[in-house]
Amino acid sequence: MTDSYTRAVNTGFTKTLAKKLGLPRPAVLRRFRAGDPLTVGPVLVVSDDASRGDADALATTLLGWGLDVRREPTDDARWGAVLLVLTEASHPTDVSGAVLAVGSVLRRLAPQGRVVTVSRPAADGDAPEVAAVRNGVDGFLRSLAKELRAGATGNGIVLTDGAAADSPSALATLRFFLSARSAYVDGQLLPVGPSTAELPADWDRPLAGRVAVVTGAARGIGAAIARTLARDGAQVVCVDVPAAGEGLARTANAVGGTALQLDVTAEDAGTRILEHARTRHGRLDIVVHNAGILRDKLLANMKPAQWDSVIAVNLAAQLRINAQLLGADGGAGVPGLHIVSLASTSGIAGNKGQTNYGFSKAGVIGHTRATAPLVGAQGGTANAVAPGFIETDMTSSIPFATREVARRLSSLQQGGQPVDVAEAIAFLASPAAAGVNGQVLRVCGQNLVGR
Amino acid sequence: MATRKPSGSASRTTSRAATSAASEARPSGVRDAVIVGGNRIPFSRAGKKYSDASNQEMFTAALEGLVARFGLQGERLGEVVGGAVLKHSRDFNLVRESVLGSSLSSQTPAFDLQQACATGLEAAINVSNKIRLGQIDSGVAGGTDTVSDAPIAVSEGLRRVLLEASHAKTVQARLKALAKLRPSDLKPLSPGTDEPRTGLSMGEHQAITTARWGITREAQDELALASHQHLAAAWESGFFDDLVTPFRGLTRDDNLRPDTSLEKLASLKPVFGKNLDEPASMTAGNSTPLTDGASAVLLATAEWAAARDLPVLARFVDAETAGVDFVHGHEGLLMAPAHAVPRLLARNGLTLDDIDFFEIHEAFASTVLTTLAAWEDADYCTGELGLPGALGSVDRSKVNVNGSSLAAGHPFAATGGRIVATAAKLVAAKAAETGKPARALISICAAGGLGATAIVESV
Numbered sequence: 001m002t003d004s005y006t007r008a009v010n011t012g013f014t015k016t017l018a019k020k021l022g023l024p025r026p027a028v029l030r031r032f033r034a035g036d037p038l039t040v041g042p043v044l045v046v047s048d049d050a051s052r053g054d055a056d057a058l059a060t061t062l063l064g065w066g067l068d069v070r071r072e073p074t075d076d077a078r079w080g081a082v083l084l085v086l087t088e089a090s091h092p093t094d095v096s097g098a099v100l101a102v103g104s105v106l107r108r109l110a111p112q113g114r115v116v117t118v119s120r121p122a123a124d125g126d127a128p129e130v131a132a133v134r135n136g137v138d139g140f141l142r143s144l145a146k147e148l149r150a151g152a153t154g155n156g157i158v159l160t161d162g163a164a165a166d167s168p169s170a171l172a173t174l175r176f177f178l179s180a181r182s183a184y185v186d187g188q189l190l191p192v193g194p195s196t197a198e199l200p201a202d203w204d205r206p207l208a209g210r211v212a213v214v215t216g217a218a219r220g221i222g223a224a225i226a227r228t229l230a231r232d233g234a235q236v237v238c239v240d241v242p243a244a245g246e247g248l249a250r251t252a253n254a255v256g257g258t259a260l261q262l263d264v265t266a267e268d269a270g271t272r273i274l275e276h277a278r279t280r281h282g283r284l285d286i287v288v289h290n291a292g293i294l295r296d297k298l299l300a301n302m303k304p305a306q307w308d309s310v311i312a313v314n315l316a317a318q319l320r321i322n323a324q325l326l327g328a329d330g331g332a333g334v335p336g337l338h339i340v341s342l343a344s345t346s347g348i349a350g351n352k353g354q355t356n357y358g359f360s361k362a363g364v365i366g367h368t369r370a371t372a373p374l375v376g377a378q379g380g381t382a383n384a385v386a387p388g389f390i391e392t393d394m395t396s397s398i399p400f401a402t403r404e405v406a407r408r409l410s411s412l413q414q415g416g417q418p419v420d421v422a423e424a425i426a427f428l429a430s431p432a433a434a435g436v437n438g439q440v441l442r443v444c445g446q447n448l449v450g451r
Numbered sequence: 452m453a454t455r456k457p458s459g460s461a462s463r464t465t466s467r468a469a470t471s472a473a474s475e476a477r478p479s480g481v482r483d484a485v486i487v488g489g490n491r492i493p494f495s496r497a498g499k500k501y502s503d504a505s506n507q508e509m510f511t512a513a514l515e516g517l518v519a520r521f522g523l524q525g526e527r528l529g530e531v532v533g534g535a536v537l538k539h540s541r542d543f544n545l546v547r548e549s550v551l552g553s554s555l556s557s558q559t560p561a562f563d564l565q566q567a568c569a570t571g572l573e574a575a576i577n578v579s580n581k582i583r584l585g586q587i588d589s590g591v592a593g594g595t596d597t598v599s600d601a602p603i604a605v606s607e608g609l610r611r612v613l614l615e616a617s618h619a620k621t622v623q624a625r626l627k628a629l630a631k632l633r634p635s636d637l638k639p640l641s642p643g644t645d646e647p648r649t650g651l652s653m654g655e656h657q658a659i660t661t662a663r664w665g666i667t668r669e670a671q672d673e674l675a676l677a678s679h680q681h682l683a684a685a686w687e688s689g690f691f692d693d694l695v696t697p698f699r700g701l702t703r704d705d706n707l708r709p710d711t712s713l714e715k716l717a718s719l720k721p722v723f724g725k726n727l728d729e730p731a732s733m734t735a736g737n738s739t740p741l742t743d744g745a746s747a748v749l750l751a752t753a754e755w756a757a758a759r760d761l762p763v764l765a766r767f768v769d770a771e772t773a774g775v776d777f778v779h780g781h782e783g784l785l786m787a788p789a790h791a792v793p794r795l796l797a798r799n800g801l802t803l804d805d806i807d808f809f810e811i812h813e814a815f816a817s818t819v820l821t822t823l824a825a826w827e828d829a830d831y832c833t834g835e836l837g838l839p840g841a842l843g844s845v846d847r848s849k850v851n852v853n854g855s856s857l858a859a860g861h862p863f864a865a866t867g868g869r870i871v872a873t874a875a876k877l878v879a880a881k882a883a884e885t886g887k888p889a890r891a892l893i894s895i896c897a898a899g900g901l902g903a904t905a906i907v908e909s910v
Contacts, residue, residue, distance in 0.1 A: 238519075242689070245696040246512075249519035253554040259519035261692045280522065280760050 003391065003407060006414050026413035027151030029183040030112040032423060034204045034231075039178055041080030041110045042068035046101045050088035054118065054165035058085060058174070061166055065175070065203075073105045081114035081178050082106075087165050089119075091129045092136055099140065111150035116177045117141050118157045118165055121191060138189055145187035145446050146411050153412070153446075155182065156189035163194040169435025171199060172206075176427045184420035186411050187446030195435030206430040208233035211281040213273050215239045215264050216291030218247030220392040221342070223254075224418035225288055228426045230255035235281050239264065239273065240291070264291045264317040270324025274334065284334050286429040287325060289318040289341040289364075294394065296353040307356045314360035319367055322382075326374065335378040338429045341368055342421075343384040343440055349449040361386075365440050372438025381437040383428045388444025389415040412445035484579035485753050485763045485910060489872020490517035491746035492698035493705065494860035497598040500701040501743040506535045506542060509698065509745035510549040510595035513868075516696030517591065517747045521761055524554045529587025531561040532574040533594045533747070536863035538565070539602040545595075568814065569772070569895045569903035570594045571746060571867020576905060578750045579767040588755040592871070594864025595745035608636035646898065648778045653785070653814070653898060658724025658733055660783030661817040664824045668732035671816035672716040675737040675857045678813055682854025683709035690853055694872050706740055706860040737816035742860030746868025748875075753910070763910050765875035765891075770905035771795035777900040782835070785818045787902025788894040789825045793832075793842050795904050801890070803843040806906075808877045808891035810870045813856040818896055823850075852877065867895060867903070874907050882909030 009018035009025040018025055030040065043062055047055035055071075062069045062083075070077065082102050089095050102115065109115070117140070122131035137156065145154035155177045157170055164170065170192050176182050200206040212229045216222035217238035226236045236257035240248040245261045252259035260276050262269055277284035292314045295306035318341055327333025346354050347361025364384055371382035389395060389406045395415065398406065407415045424443045427433055492512050495501045501509065510533060518524055533546045542548070547561040566573040571594035578590035605613070615628040645652050661671075685691060686703055695703075721731030722738065749761075756763050773791035775782040788811070796802060803826070811819045825831050826842040833840060853873055856866060874891035881889035893905045 242692045242695070243697060243702040245516065245702075246698055246700075249516045249696050252519035252522075253515055253524050256522070256524045258522040259516070259696075261696070266689075279762070282760065 003414055005404065005407075024408065024413050026408070027111060027149075029151050029412070029414075030180045031183050031417070031419060032180040036180065038065060038175070039067060039080030039114065040112050041078045042070050043081045043083060043178070044070050044073060044077070044079055044105060045083045045085065046071070046073065046098045047085035048089045048094045048098045050090060050094060051085045054087045055083075055085040057166040058083060058118065061171055073101045075108070077105075077108065078110045079105050079108055079113055080110055081116065082109065083174075084115065084117045085165065086117060086119045086133070086137055087159060089133045090127075092133045095133060095136075102144075106147070109148070109152055111152065112180070113148075113152040114178050115144060115148065115152070115154040116157065116174060117154075117189075118159065118170070118174070121158045121160055141189060142187050142446075148411070151183075151412065153182065153186040155185060155187070158189050158191045160191045160193045163192055163435060167194055167435065168197045168199050168432050169193070169195040172197075172427070172430065172432035173436065175203065181423040181427065183423070184412065184416035184445050185424060185441065185443050188442050190436060190441055191439055193435040193437060197432050197434035199432050200430070205233035206432060207286070207426065210234045210285040210429075210431075211237070211277055211283050212286035212288065212429065213237040213239060213277060213284065214288045214290055217251050218244035219251075220394065221387070221390060221418040221421050222290040223247070223251045224422040225290055225425050226251050226255050226257065228419060228422035229286070229288075229429065230257060232426050232430070234286065237273070237277050237281065264321065265312050267320070268324070269317065270321035273321065274325055284325070284337065286338045286340070287321070288425055288429065289321070289339070291317065292342055292360075294354075294357055296357065298353055299355045302356065310356040310360050314357070315363040315367075318364065322367070322371060326371075333378075335380065337375055337380040339368075339371065339375065339380070339382040340425045340428045341382070341384045343368070343386040345386050345388045345442065345444055345447055345449060348386055348440075348442075368440065369438045376437045379434060381428070381434060383436060383438065384440045385421060385424045385428065386440050386442045386444065387416065387421045388442065388447040390421060391415045391417055409449070410445035410447045414445065416443060416445055481583045482585060483753060484582035484750050484767045485756060486765045486767055486871065486875040486907060487749040487751055487756050487761050487763060488517075488520060489694055489746065489748040489868060489875070490520055491695055491865060491869050491872070492516070492744055493695055493701045493703050494742045494744035494862055494865070494869075495701055495705050496860060497741040497743060499705060500699055501597060502599040504597065504699060504743065505600050506538065506545055506595045506597050506745070507549050507552070509597065509743065510535075510545065510593065510747070511552045512696070512698045513593060513595065513745040513747040514549055514553040514555065514591065517749055518554045519696070520693065521749060522759075523749075525556050527556040527558045528589045528591060530578060530581060530590040531555070531559055532564060532577050532590065532592050534563045534565040534570045534574065534864050535594065535596050536565060536567055536570060537596055537598065537601045565864070566772075566903065567897035567899055567901060568812065568861070568863045568866060569897040569901055570864035571869070572770070572871065572893060572895050572903040572905060573772070573867070575748055575750065575767065575867060575871050576770040576903065579770075582750055582752055589749070589751040591747050591749055593745065593747035593868040594866075596862040596864045597743040598741040598862075599743050606636045606638055608633060612636065646777075646784065652723070654723035654733060654738060656777065656784035657815045657817060658727060658731065659780075660786060660821050661732060661815075662724060662727050662729040663783065664821045666732070666817045666820045666824065668717075668730070670820055671732055671737040672713055674813070674816040674819060675716055676711060676713055678816075678851060678854045678857035679708050679711050680854075681852060682707055682858035685853035690876070694876065704859045706742060707858050711736070733815060733817060737857065739814055739856045739861040742862045744860065744862035744865045746865040746872070748868045748871045764879040765907040766910050767871075768906040768908050769795060769799050770903065771798070772901065772903045775900040775902075782900070783821065784898070784900055785814055785896035785902075786821065786825065787900055788896050788904050789822045789902075790836060791902050791904040792826075792892065792894060793836050793838055795906060799906060801906070803845055805890060806892045807849060807881055807889040808852060808874060809845055809850045810855065810874045810891055810893045811850060812861070812866055812870065812895040813851065814861065814896055816857060819850065822894065870895065871905070871907065878907060878909040
C-alpha cells in the first residue's frame, strides 16, 4: 500500500533528480494529529463588497479558533489558508476584486495550504445575474483547485436555503476544509443547509458520547473509519461477516469497541445491529454503511451470482438496514440518526467492468438523497462519501501500470489513504454537520473523472 | 468485592422452584456465577492450519476474540484460569502470558491448571467457585492445546547427563559427565498419550470398555454421523457467529465433514481393539482426531455483567468430578463421568428427566454410548454406583444437539470451554423459546480415569 513514487520524489537524491527533470511531485499530505495547529499559517479572509458582513463574521470565528486572521493580501505572510466569501455577490462583475486578491497571494500559499470559498447556490427564481455569479463560483473553485500545488487544496461551502455563513454546520464544514482532516478532499463544493446543531465543546472529540456502527470494519477503509470515529470520541460497534472475525476483533480491540459478527445481508441485520447498540452501548447515533464487495466482469460475461451478490451487499443490505433502523417496517425508529454510506467515483463516472458495482454505488447515492428528508425531519442526516483511488489491499492488487496511472489521475497526483475517507465520514457523522444532508462528498484528490 | 451479596438474593428465587431443595442445601454466603458468553477459535486437525501456532498464540487469540465481543479492553478481570495438556516447560505461566499479550488489563491475574481433557471444564468450575464465594466478580475459564506444536523432550539418559554436567564444578568433572552419553540417548521423546500405569493408549482402553458394554460398530458410526450433521447444521444456522472468531484464515472447524455418510464411515478400518476377542469397531471415523485449538468462557456475577451492559446466557449451577480404578481393569478408563453425574444430580435434587441438553464429550463415539448404556443398567448402577436402581435412559434427541468432539475435533484443554459456551447458549435459547427454565448437563471424560461434570441452567 506504499506509494513508492511519492516517497521517492520527496526524499533524498531522487527528490533533487525529480525536481531537475520536472517530474510531477505529489506532496506528502499533512494529516490530522491531535494538538497540531488547525492551519499551517495565517488565514486571509477576502470578500466582495456586498459579502463583507459575512466575511467579518467568519473572520471573528476564526479568531476565536486561535488562528492568525488577516484581511489584507500582504506580501509578508506564508499563507496557511485563504477564505473567499462571495455569499452576497449579485453580479458576475462584483467578484473580480476579491478573486484577484486571492490570485495575488497564491504564490505565497504554504504547502498543505487551503483555499475555501463560501457562496450560495444558483436556484430557481434567481435573477439571471445572481444565478450567473453563484454558479460561476463552481467553475472557479474547481479550476483553482487544479492550479494548487504541494498538497494545497481548494473546496467550497455552498450555503443552501438561506443558511447563515456562520451557522453551526457552515462553521463545522469550514473547519473541516481548513484542517488536515480534509487532506484528500479537493475541488469539492459541499451544500450546507441551516441547522441549529451545537458546535462541539472539544473540536478534537466531536463525537464524544456518540455510539456508532461501522459495517465492514475488519480491515481497510472500514477499520480506518472505526479508528477515526473512536479517536473522535465515539464508542464503535464493529460489524463484519463472521468469516472476517479475526480482523474484526483486532479492530474492535484497537478502538475499545465491540465486535459484532454479522452478515449485513441477513434479513434481520438492522434489528440485530440496533439491539446490540442499545443493549450494549445504550444508544445508537451513527451508522456507517461501509461493507461492500467487488465482482468485476464485463456485462457480457457477467454471471447472475456476480451481479446479485454485489447488489445484495452494496445496496440492498443498506436499504434493509436503514428501513429497520428508521422504523419503516413498523418498528420504533432511531431519531436523529446520522447515516453515512460508502458510494464510489465508479458510481458517478462509471468504470469499465463494473456495471454491477457502478449500479450499486449510484444506487447508494440515489437512496441517500431519498432518505435525507426522511431522517432530516427528526434531526438526522443521510449522506454518502465517494472515495476515488484509495490505497488499500484491494487497490494494491491492481496491476502496476494501471495502478500508477490511477494514482496520478487527480489534482493531488496520488491515491488517498483509508483515513482520508474516514475523516470525511467522521465529519459527516458529527452532530455539528446536521446541516449537511443528502449530499455526496467526494474524497478523491479531485480525480479527473466525473465531477 | 463491593458487590458481595447475602445468600438467597431475590434474583435467585423465582425461576428455580424445581431446585429449591438444592438451593437450601447450598452453603450460606454463596452467590450465583453466570456465563456471559464464550469464544473459541475454529478447531483444526493437527498439522494443518495451526501447525506452527503455539498454545500461547492460540489462547491469546481466543481471549482477544472474547475481549472484542464483550468490549473488555483494559478491563481488570478477577482471574483468568486455563491450561494446556501438552505443554512446553517454557509455558509455565501460559495463561498469564496470554493475558499479558491480550487487550485485557495487565492487572488481571491468571493461573494454569491441568486435568487432562477436563482442563477447560475444571477451569470453569474453578472460576465459578471463586465467583460464588465472593472472591472475584468476573473471570475467564478456558484452555488451549496443540498437537502440532507439542513439546519434544530429550531422552532420560541425555537429560541426566546434561544435568550432571551443569552441576559439575570443574572442567574435568564436566567432561566425565558428558562421557557417559550414549548414542541411544540422542533419540528425542515425543509426548505420549498412553496411560503411564497401563501402557495402553486411550483408544485401546476404550476398546475394552466398548467390548464390555457390547457397543456395536453401527451405533458408533451413527453417533459419529449425527455429530457431523448436527455441527454442520449449527454452523449453517449461524449458531457459532457469536461463539467463534476465525484464526489464521480458518473460519470453521476443519475436521467437520458435512457430507460424510454411514457408508463412508462403515468403509473405515478399525484402529483400536484389534487384539480383543470381540470384533474391533473403533475407527478413525468414530474416534476423535488429534486437534489444535483454544477456547475461553466469560463468567461473572449477574451484577458485574449488568453493570457493563453484558448479556447473561446461563447460570453455572454446580459441578462434580470423579475418578475410577481403571488400572486394575475394574472400570473403564473413560467411565468416570458415569460415576460423577448421579452424585451431581442427587446433590441438586434432579433426575435425568430434568435435563434438556446432554453435552457429553465425544472422546470416542463409544464413550458416549457406554456412558448412556451404563446409566440404563440396573446391575451396574446398583453394584458400581450404589444407586437403588438404574439411573435412567437419556433421550438421544437431547444429546449433543449441535454436534460435539467427533465433528469439531478435540484440542484437549479447549474442549471444556467449547462445551460450556455451547451449553449456555442452548439453554438460553430454549428458555427464551419456551418461557421455562432449561438445563444442560456437561460430561467430560479424561485420561487417568478422571471425569468432570457440571450443570448449567438458564437464568
